Amino acid sequence: MEKTIIDRPATRNSCVLCAPLGASIVFQGIEGCLPLLHGSQGCATYIRRYLISHFREPVDIASSNFSEESAIFGGKENLKKALSNLITQYQPRLIGVASTCLSETIGDDVRAILKEYRKENQGSPLPEMVNVSTPSYHGSHWDGFWKTVLAVVTQLSSQEEPVRQRLNVFPGLVSTADLRHLREIFTDFGISFSILPDYADSLDSDAWDNYHSLHEGGTPLSEIRAMGRAEFSLDLGQALTAEDSASGYLAKNSGVTRLSCGWPVGINESDAFFRLLSRISSQPVPEKYRQERSRLLDAYYDGHKYMFGKRAVVYGSPEMVAAIVSMLKEIGVIPVFCSTADTDFAGIEERVIELRPDFLIGSSKGYQISRKTGIPLLRAGFPIHDRFGGQRELLLGYRGTQRFFDHLVNVVIAGVQDSSPGGYAYV
Amino acid sequence: MSNPLKINPQELKEEIVKDYSAKVARKRSKQIVLSQAKEKGEVPEIMANVRTIPGIITQRGCTYAGCKGVVLGPTRDILNITHGPVGCGYYSWLTRRNQTLPDSDDDANFMTYCFTTDMQENEIVFGGEKKLKKAVQEAYDLFKPKAIGIFSTCPVGLIGDDVHAVAKEMKEKLGINVFGFSCEGYKGVSQSAGHHIANNQLFKHVIGLDDRVSPAKYKINLLGEYNIGGDAFEIEELLKECGIELISTFSGNSTYGRFANSHTADLNTVMCYRSINYVADMMHKKYGIPWIKVNFTGAAATAKSLQKIAAYFGDQKLIARVDRVVKEKLKAVEQAQAEIKARCQGKTAMLFVGGSRAHHYQELFREIGMKVVAAGYEFAHRDDYEGRRVLPSIKVDADSRNIEELHVEKDPDKFKPRVTEAGQKQLAEQGLNFAEYDGLIPEMEAGTLIIDDITHHETEKMIEAYKPDVFCAGIKEKYIIQKMGIPCKQLHSYDYGGPYAGFQGAVNFYREIDRMVNTRIWKFIKSPWQLSPQLIGKLGDS
Numbered sequence: 012m013e014k015t016i017i018d019r020p021a022t023r024n025s026c027v028l029c030a031p032l033g034a035s036i037v038f039q040g041i042e043g044c045l046p047l048l049h050g051s052q053g054c055a056t057y058i059r060r061y062l063i064s065h066f067r068e069p070v071d072i073a074s075s076n077f078s079e080e081s082a083i084f085g086g087k088e089n090l091k092k093a094l095s096n097l098i099t100q101y102q103p104r105l106i107g108v109a110s111t112c113l114s115e116t117i118g119d120d121v122r123a124i125l126k127e128y129r130k131e132n133q134g135s136p137l138p139e140m141v142n143v144s145t146p147s148y149h150g151s152h153w154d155g156f157w158k159t160v161l162a163v164v165t166q167l168s169s170q171e172e173p174v175r176q177r178l179n180v181f182p183g184l185v186s187t188a189d190l191r192h193l194r195e196i197f198t199d200f201g202i203s204f205s206i207l208p209d210y211a212d213s214l215d216s217d218a219w220d221n222y223h224s225l226h227e228g229g230t231p232l233s234e235i236r237a238m239g240r241a242e243f244s245l246d247l248g249q250a251l252t253a254e255d256s257a258s259g260y261l262a263k264n265s266g267v268t269r270l271s272c273g274w275p276v277g278i279n280e281s282d283a284f285f286r287l288l289s290r291i292s293s294q295p296v297p298e299k300y301r302q303e304r305s306r307l308l309d310a311y312y313d314g315h316k317y318m319f320g321k322r323a324v325v326y327g328s329p330e331m332v333a334a335i336v337s338m339l340k341e342i343g344v345i346p347v348f349c350s351t352a353d354t355d356f357a358g359i360e361e362r363v364i365e366l367r368p369d370f371l372i373g374s375s376k377g378y379q380i381s382r383k384t385g386i387p388l389l390r391a392g393f394p395i396h397d398r399f400g401g402q403r404e405l406l407l408g409y410r411g412t413q414r415f416f417d418h419l420v421n422v423v424i425a426g427v428q429d430s431s432p433g434g435y436a437y438v
Numbered sequence: 439m440s441n442p443l444k445i446n447p448q449e450l451k452e453e454i455v456k457d458y459s460a461k462v463a464r465k466r467s468k469q470i471v472l473s474q475a476k477e478k479g480e481v482p483e484i485m486a487n488v489r490t491i492p493g494i495i496t497q498r499g500c501t502y503a504g505c506k507g508v509v510l511g512p513t514r515d516i517l518n519i520t521h522g523p524v525g526c527g528y529y530s531w532l533t534r535r536n537q538t539l540p541d542s543d544d545d546a547n548f549m550t551y552c553f554t555t556d557m558q559e560n561e562i563v564f565g566g567e568k569k570l571k572k573a574v575q576e577a578y579d580l581f582k583p584k585a586i587g588i589f590s591t592c593p594v595g596l597i598g599d600d601v602h603a604v605a606k607e608m609k610e611k612l613g614i615n616v617f618g619f620s621c622e623g624y625k626g627v628s629q630s631a632g633h634h635i636a637n638n639q640l641f642k643h644v645i646g647l648d649d650r651v652s653p654a655k656y657k658i659n660l661l662g663e664y665n666i667g668g669d670a671f672e673i674e675e676l677l678k679e680c681g682i683e684l685i686s687t688f689s690g691n692s693t694y695g696r697f698a699n700s701h702t703a704d705l706n707t708v709m710c711y712r713s714i715n716y717v718a719d720m721m722h723k724k725y726g727i728p729w730i731k732v733n734f735t736g737a738a739a740t741a742k743s744l745q746k747i748a749a750y751f752g753d754q755k756l757i758a759r760v761d762r763v764v765k766e767k768l769k770a771v772e773q774a775q776a777e778i779k780a781r782c783q784g785k786t787a788m789l790f791v792g793g794s795r796a797h798h799y800q801e802l803f804r805e806i807g808m809k810v811v812a813a814g815y816e817f818a819h820r821d822d823y824e825g826r827r828v829l830p831s832i833k834v835d836a837d838s839r840n841i842e843e844l845h846v847e848k849d850p851d852k853f854k855p856r857v858t859e860a861g862q863k864q865l866a867e868q869g870l871n872f873a874e875y876d877g878l879i880p881e882m883e884a885g886t887l888i889i890d891d892i893t894h895h896e897t898e899k900m901i902e903a904y905k906p907d908v909f910c911a912g913i914k915e916k917y918i919i920q921k922m923g924i925p926c927k928q929l930h931s932y933d934y935g936g937p938y939a940g941f942q943g944a945v946n947f948y949r950e951i952d953r954m955v956n957t958r959i960w961k962f963i964k965s966p967w968q969l970s971p972q973l974i975g976k977l978g979d980s
C-alpha cells in the first residue's frame with residue numbers, strides 16, 4: 012500500500028484512527044486469534060479501550076511492552092517473551108502481530124523474528140503466526156484494516172488445501188449486524204462462502220454460560236487457508252486496487268476471479284449486489300429480498316416528501332461514504348460535502364458552518380459540531396460510543412437501507428416538529 | 439452468593455499462579471499478598487510499579503496517557519498539542535469524562551479539541567521539529583491561548599526531536615508560555631510515570647508565576663482531583679459553603695491562571711496521592727506550604743477532611759461553620775444510608791482500579807454495609823499500598839531512574855513557613871499529620887487478597903472463587919466481568935454517572951450500587967430450560 016508521501020498539515024480533531032486499530036479488528040474476526048501489538052503497552056491499551064467503547068464487548072489485545080531499553084536496542088526479546096506467554100496462557104490458534112509506530116521507527120523486522128522464534132521452538136506445538144506492518148504515520152485505521160486482510164490471506168492461504176467455499180468475501184469495516192445479514196443472504200442464495208474478517212460473534216457476542224479466555228466465532232482458519240481454492244472473491248467497496256487487496260492477490264496467485272461492488276446501500280447498489288449473487292449462484296433473487304426491495308421502495312415513496320432537496324454532510328470510511336451518498340441521491344438528498352480521511356473535524360466544522368446542511372451523517376466524533384451548530388447527527392460508521400448498539404446498526408441490503416432511511420426521515424421529522432411554533436404532535 | 443469466609447485465600451493464591459510459567463508465577467506471587475494488617479499490625483510488602491510482562495494483558499496505559507490524558511487533560515485553557523502520529527492524540531481525546539465549566543462563553547476551552555502533529559513518514563525520517571513549530575504557530579494564530587503544552591509520544595523520543603528546544607524557541611517568539619513534556623509512552627511502567635513528568639513540568643513552568651494574593655482568610659489547593667463526572671464541582675461547592683477559598687485544583691475544572699497562582703495558598707490537600715504527591719512535596723520545599731491527605735469519597739471521609747482543614751487553620755469560627763455544614767449534610771446522607779443499607783448489607787465488592795480509588799471507594803461500600811473482599815491498584819507504587827513510610831526502602835530501578843527528580847530548594851523570596859514546629863506538634867496531637875499517607879493495605883480486613891496490576895486470568899479466578907456482587911474496574915474489564923454475570927462499576931469514568939464526591943455524591947453512589955446489586959437482570963443469565971431441563975416436554979403432556 013505505498014502512498015506518495017504527502018505533506019500533511021497538523022491536525023485538529025482527526026477523522027482517522029491509527030493503523031493497528033484496523034489490524035486488531037481484523038484479528039478479532041478470525042477464529043482463535045489473539046492480536047499482539049509490537050510496541051509500547053499504551054497503544055494496545057488505547058486501542059482496546061476504543062474498540063470496547065464501540066463494541067461494548069471484551070477485546071483482548073496483547074502488547075510486547077517495550078521499555079526504554081527495547082526502544083533503544085530493538086524489541087526482539089520482548090516479542091518472543093510475549094509470544095511464549097500468550098501461548099501458555101491462551102493457547103490461541105493464531106497470533107496476529109501488528110507493528111506500531113515505535114517498532115516501525117526502530118525498524119524491527121517482525122517477520123524475521125517470528126521465523127527465528129519458530130526455529131527456536133521447533134518440536135513444541137505452535138500456533139499460526141501472521142505479521143502485518145502498520146505504522147500509523149503511513150496510513151489510517153482503514154489502511155491498517157485492509158493491509159491486515161491482505162497479510163492474513165497472503166500468509167495463510169495455500170494451493171494445497173482442499174476446496175471449501177466457492178466465494179471469498181471481503182466486506183471491510185461493516186457492522187456486526189451487517190455481517191450477520193451478509194451471511195443470511197449468501198446462505199439464502201445457496202452459495203458456500205467465507206467472510207474475512209467475521210467479527211459478528213466475537214465482537215457482538217451473547218451472554219456467556221462459561222468463561223472463555225479467547226473470543227468465540229470468527230472466520231475459521233480452514234476457510235482462510237482454502238481461499239486460494241475458491242472460484243470467486245468479492246470485495247465490498249471499491250476503494251482498493253488489485254495490488255492492495257486480498258482478492259487481487261488471490262486472482263494473481265491462484266486464479267480466483269476477482270469481483271467487486273460497492274456496499275449494497277440504496278436500491279441501485281443493492282440491485283447490483285443481488286444481481287451479482289444471482290449470477291454467481293445461477294439462482295433467482297429469493298422472494299424474501301424481492302419483498303424487502305419492494306417495501307423499501309414503498310418507504311421511499313412515502314418518506315420522500317420529507318427528504319427531497321434536503322442537504323447532507325457525510326463523513327467516514329471511503330466505502331461507507333460512497334454507499335450512503337449513492338443512496339441519498341436516490342431520495343433527492345444533496346450531499347453538499349463529504350469527507351473520508353482528507354479533512355479533519357475542524358475542517359468539516361468550517362464547512363458545516365458555511366453550508367448549513369440539514370443533517371450530518373457519520374461517527375460519534377461529529378457530536379461537537381452537531382452540538383455547536385444545532386444540526387442533527389445521524390450516527391453511522393465507526394466509532395459510535397455515545398449511542399447504544401452502534402456496533403450492530405444494520406446498513407447493508409434493502410433491509411439495512413430501510414432501517415437507515417427510517418432513521419433519517421425521523422431525524423428530519425423530529426427537526427420539523429421541534430422547531431414548529433405550534434408544536435405539532437402529529438406530523 | 440458464596441460466603442467469602444469459606445475461601446482459603448492462601449490456597450487460592452497458589453491456585454491462581456500455578457497456571458503461569460515458573461518465571462511469571464514467581465513475579466506474580468510477589469504482586470499478590472494477603473492482608474493481615476488489621477489484626478497483627480503487620481503490613482506485608484507488595485511488589486508494585488514494575489513492568490508488566492510482555493504478553494500478559496494489562497489494563498495499564500502509557501506514560502503519555504498519564505501525562506497528557508490524566509494530569510494536563512482536565513485544564514481547559516492550556517492548548518495541548520500531541521507531537522506524534524495520529525493515534526496517540528486521538529485516543530486521548532475527551533475520553534476521561536472530566537468536566538470543566540468556563541466562567542463565561544468567551545473563556546477559552548480547548549478540551550473538546552484534539553491537536554496533533556499527525557506525523558507522517560517524512561517527519562519520522564527527517565525529524566518533526568519543523569512541523570511541530572508550524573503546528574504551535576498555527577494553534578497560536580487560531581486560538582491565541584495563554585499557554586501551549588507539547589507532549590511527546592514514543593516515536594518522537596526515538597527520532598530525537600527536542601520538544602523542549604522547540605518550546606523554548608516558540609515561547610520567545612510568541613510571548614506566551616510554551617512548555618514540553620518528554621512523556622514518551624515507553625518511558626515508564628505505566629501512566630504513573632506520566633503523572634510524575636506532568637508534575638515536574640507544571641512545577642517548573644507554571645506554578646508560582648502569579649504572586650497576587652487573594653484577601654480570603656483560608657486558602658487551600660486541592661491536589662489529585664480530576665473532576666470526573668463533576669466530582670470537583672461538588673467539592674468546590676462544599677468548600678464555598680464552609681467559607682474556604684479554593685485557589686487551584688490539580689487539575690479538575692482548572693485553568694492555567696489558577697495553577698500559576700497556586701503557591702499563594704496556605705494548605706495543600708491531597709486526594710489522589712499517587713498522581714500528584716510530587717507537586718505537594720515540591721511546593722512544600724519551595725514555598726513552605728504543608729500538605730495533608732484528604733478524601734472526599736464517602737460521607738464520613740468528607741466530613742473528616744473538612745474538619746481537618748478547619749483544624750489546620752485553627753479558627754474557632756471556621757471550625758464551628760464546618761461542623762454546622764457537616765451536620766446538616768449528614769442528615770440527608772444518613773437517611774439514604776439507612777434505606778439502602780437494608781438492601782445491600784452483607785453484599786460483597788472487589789475493587790481493582792487506578793492508584794487511589796481502590797482505596798477511597800471502600801468508604802462508600804462500608805457506609806452501605808458492603809464488604810470489600812479483595813482490592814488492588816492498576817498503576818500504584820508500594821507507598822500507595824503500604825504507606826508513605828516505606829518510601830526510603832523502595833528500590834530505584836531503571837524505569838524510575840528514567841524520570842527526572844527535580845532538585846528543589848527554598849525560594850529566597852516566596853518561601854513562607856505556614857506552621858511553626860510547635861504548631862505542628864500541637865496539630866499532630868489532634869491527629870493532624872502532615873505529609874502522611876497510610877496506604878490501602880492497613881485498611882483491608884485480614885484474609886483479603888491485595889493484587890497489584892491484576893491480570894485477566896486472575897480476574898477470572900477471583901470472580902469464580904468469590905462471586906462478588908459488584909466488581910469495580912475500568913471499561914477494558916467491564917464487559918468481560920459482565921459476561922461472567924457480575925455487574926461492573928467503572929471507577930475511572932463512572933459509567934456515564936457521577937458525581938460521587940462529597941455528601942450528595944455519596945448518596946449518588948449508594949443509589950447506583952443499590953441498582954446494580956439488586957437488579958433482576960443478572961438472574962436471567964440461566965434460561966429456564968437450563969435451570970430445569972425436565973421442563974422441556976410437549977405441551978399437553980401431563
Ligand code: SF4
Pocket residue numbers: 051052053054055057112113500501502503522525526590591592593621622623624
Ligand atoms: S505510541 Fe507510545 S505514547 Fe503513543 S499510545 Fe503508544 S505507548 Fe502511548
Ligand code: SF4
Pocket residue numbers: 029030031053054057110111112113146147148522523524525526527591592593
Ligand atoms: S504510536 Fe502509532 S500505533 Fe501507537 S497509538 Fe500512536 S499512532 Fe497508534
